[in-house]
Amino acid sequence: MKKIPVEISQINAKERINNFGEVVLGYTEKEAEEEALRCLQCKNPSCISGCPVGIDIKKFIFQITQKDYRGAYFTIRQKNNFPSICGRVCPAEYQCRKSCILTKKGLPFASDEAINIHFLERFIGDYGIKNNLEVSQNKGNRFSVSGIKVAVVGSGPAGLCCAGELAREGIKVVVFEGLHKLGGVLRYGIPAFRLPRDILDFEINYLEKLGVEFVLNCIIGKTKTLEELFKEGFSAVFLGLGAGTPSFLGIPGENLCNIYSANEFLTRLNLMSAYEFPQAHTPINVGRHMLVIGGGNTAMDAARAALRLQRINGLPLDTTIVYRRTEVEMPARRLEIEHARQEGIKFEFLVKPTAFLGDEAGKVKKMVALRCKLGEPDASGRPRPIEIEGSDFQIDADVVIVAIGLKANRILTDVTPDLKIDKYGDVMVDKQTQETSIKNVFAGGDIVGGEGTVIEAMGMAKRAAQAIVERFLKQ
Secondary structure: OOOOOOOOOEOOHHHHOOOOOOOEOOOOHHHHHHHHOOOOOOOOOHHHHHOOOOOOHHHHHHHHHOOOHHHHHHHHHOOOOOHHHHHHHOOHHHOOOOOOOOOOOOOOOOOOOOOOHHHHHHHHHHHHHHOOOOOOOOOOOOOOOOOOEEEEEOOOHHHHHHHHHHHOOOOEEEEEOOOOOOOOHHHHOOOOOOOOHHHHHHHHHHHHHOOOEEEOOOOEOOOEOHHHHHHOOOOEEEEOOOOOEEOOOOOOOOOOEOEEEHHHHHHHHHOOOHHHOOOOOOOOOOOOOEEEEOOOHHHHHHHHHHHHHHHHOOOOOOEEEEEOOOHHHOOOOHHHHHHHHHOOOEEEEOEEEEEEEEOOOOEEEEEEEEEEEEEEEOOOOOEEEEEOOOOOEEEEOOEEEEOOOEEOOOHHHHOOOOOOEOOOOOEOOOOOOOEOOOOOEEEOOOOOOOOOOHHHHHHHHHHHHHHHHHHHHOO
16 A cells, blocks of 8 residues: 655644744654655665765665664764754755655656655754754864864855864864854855754854854955965865855846845845844835745745735735746745745746836836746756747836846955856866865855755765865875
């Protein structure tokens, strides 16, 4: 008899839009065991190949069936530094779950029958936090008295992962963060209703226990240069800068007031607590008709946050996501799309913005757009949206959030000519070691190859950390 997937518990949509509390509640012990028992324990588990860091998924799921949660935690931590984080934010339907043998072939994402690997990972990660399970330094502590010191630039997923890997080897690590709080995109980009701050803080505190030092409000490229870091005695540098420059549409009226990049909008909310204004010092504009342009996870986060702001401010709930393709082509997680729809967010598919119109005060009031149809696949492999002539129409909009992607921030690369970048401004690296064109300078995460997932950034960070360890073991 076919076993039905165990649904994850979550807060009711009408209740959860009143605040920024976590939506998904996670599996209970009984639910986790029931879902784990659905796993076929394949002889050659394809799910592992779908994980960017190669977690032994088959093993940790089997350990759950045996109630060996402690063992499952350490199995995951052999490959993944942050299971509670990844279990919440990883797009598993495009990675491990898509590779599950229970997924129907040919689908662009995992089918419902696939094992809920990410929810099981979250269950185990949270078990580790609740029971204070910590991964200690590696046996031998090979570098504890070596004097080797590594600088990590950026405290996002790549930077934190690299710092943890090196600290476990006994290497002294100093993380330089440009903002006043740690976490990078995990803190400023992802709302608390998806990633609670206590989960993120736990992982950062663990790194501090390993001896990692954090320096805030320090922008490498402005406050210090790479050359100065080496002069200060750092043996190597890892760049986990992220991609912090927002992309825009490049259409008339985009400079009108109340048009935000998703980067600014989410940073004001997540980092500066603008939803608590005036108790918090940072304000944010909230409209009666809020539009979000884009189809990725950032667009879903921005739209769901915007709807909550409308509710908190006593406004009618009118937030719409505008996307130029259909729902099938949306790169966002299926769960986030489902949550957005449950919460009352509207969707306008096959729509391409062409201009914004404003009032006499210079504030946006309407978006002009064209209807589209799908054509042949473009470079992304998805059908190209083709404008339908004469299909112009207008949508009311007094706040617009543009969430169409991020580009590399060039603060560091502009003052470091020896650091080779590609035509997009991303840092070029050796794919095996993550080393850049400058000796002993490594890089990973969104600064390499553009926007990716948290666990993809961690995969690059782990390769870089291993290359650094091997480099200095030979000396």
